[in-house]
Amino acid sequence: MRVLGSRGNAPGQFVKPRSIAIDRDDNIYVCDMTGRIQKFDPDGNYLLQWQMPEIKRGRPKGMACDHEGNIVVVEPHYSRINHFTPEGRLVSQWGVHGRESGQLSFPRAVAVGADGSAYVSEFQIVERVQRFRPDRQAVLFEVRGAGHATSQFNRAEGLSLSPAGELFVADSCNHRVQVFRTDGTFVREFGQAGSERGEFSYPYDVRVDEQGRQYICEFGNSRLTVLDSEGEVLELIGRPGSAPGEFNNPWSLALDSRGNLYVADSQNHRVQKFIRRHPAVEVQVSSLKF
Numbered sequence: 001m002r003v004l005g006s007r008g009n010a011p012g013q014f015v016k017p018r019s020i021a022i023d024r025d026d027n028i029y030v031c032d033m034t035g036r037i038q039k040f041d042p043d044g045n046y047l048l049q050w051q052m053p054e055i056k057r058g059r060p061k062g063m064a065c066d067h068e069g070n071i072v073v074v075e076p077h078y079s080r081i082n083h084f085t086p087e088g089r090l091v092s093q094w095g096v097h098g099r100e101s102g103q104l105s106f107p108r109a110v111a112v113g114a115d116g117s118a119y120v121s122e123f124q125i126v127e128r129v130q131r132f133r134p135d136r137q138a139v140l141f142e143v144r145g146a147g148h149a150t151s152q153f154n155r156a157e158g159l160s161l162s163p164a165g166e167l168f169v170a171d172s173c174n175h176r177v178q179v180f181r182t183d184g185t186f187v188r189e190f191g192q193a194g195s196e197r198g199e200f201s202y203p204y205d206v207r208v209d210e211q212g213r214q215y216i217c218e219f220g221n222s223r224l225t226v227l228d229s230e231g232e233v234l235e236l237i238g239r240p241g242s243a244p245g246e247f248n249n250p251w252s253l254a255l256d257s258r259g260n261l262y263v264a265d266s267q268n269h270r271v272q273k274f275i276r277r278h279p280a281v282e283v284q285v286s287s288l289k290f
Contacts, residue, residue: 006269011038011046011049012046014034015034016032017251017269017271018060018061019251020263021072021254022257022262024065027039027041027042028041028256028271030264031052031059035052036050037071037073037084037088039086039088042256044273048088052073054078057077057078058078060074061074061108062107063254064110064111065112066116067115067116068116070086070092072084072118074109075107079106080093080094080095081107094136099126101139102138108123109158109159111161116134117131117133117140120132121156121158121159121169123155127146127153127154127155127156128142130142131184150186151178153169153174154172155174156169158206158207158253159206163212165182166181167181170206171189175193175200176192177189177190177200177203177214191216197225198233200221201218201220203218206253210259213226213229213234214226214228215255215261217263222246222250223236223238223240223247224237224238224247245272248265249265250263259276260274260276
């Protein structure tokens with residue numbers, strides 16, 4: 001496995017990487033605090049990069065691959081969402097700032113369904129998750145409210161759509177994950193504050209694989225929790241540190257077509273890759289340091 005670079009601004013280096021996306025060919029895209037998007041091939045070789053056109057208000061955070069194979073990048077401070085080709089050409093941009101239904105206020109993450117509808121999490125001014133129609137002209141549902149009850153949020157961050165058709169929301173400052181149907185109906189929640197098995201500390205991202213396994217990225221505990229499709233904890237991966245397999249405030253996750261797991265290890269200024277095994281992931285097989 002190739003190991004690349006260190007902290008810095010050069011191609012293949014990172015300054016606090018915050019989000020990852022994987023395209024249909026398993027290429028890797030990473031955004032960091034420099035306001036650029038870097039692309040790597042599945043072996044970790046640097047391919048290209050592009051710069052977000054505006055970064056004065058703040059840097060991008062939140063990425064996905066859409067139903068057409070484009071790379072989606074969220075700009076929280078500009079209340080907008082961008083769709084780029086894998087080569088970095090902007091093909092679509094949407095979002096109007098505001099707190100009303102259909103507007104965006106500090107969006108944090110995006111997930112795009114097979115039909116092109118987009119799910120967006122927001123926090124600070126408005127605590128909510130919205131589902132936008134494929135044409136972005138209307139909202140199919142809005143789950144809104146600041147608090148600790150079900151269907152309320154305290155800094156909703158990462159989103160993931162499961163093969164069973166459920167939306168998983170990393171409700172980070174409530175130290176839990178909430179699950180909804182794609183019509184916005186609440187299904188269940190799991191997790192509470194702590195460091196024991198099944199407890200979370202600021203879960204910033206969540207991913208669900210084809211078998212329904214759930215991968216939780218814990219910013220506070222600097223680890224990953226892996227659960228099976230029934231919600232039982234399979235394993236805890238990592239601990240605070242800088243060695244391979246250790247983390248320093250990980251921000252986000254991505255899964256490739258083979259089930260390999262990528263982690264934006266922000267304060268270590270790198271991305272780590274964990275090779276899929278059964279039933280979950282291999283903890284110390286490989287580490288990509290970009």
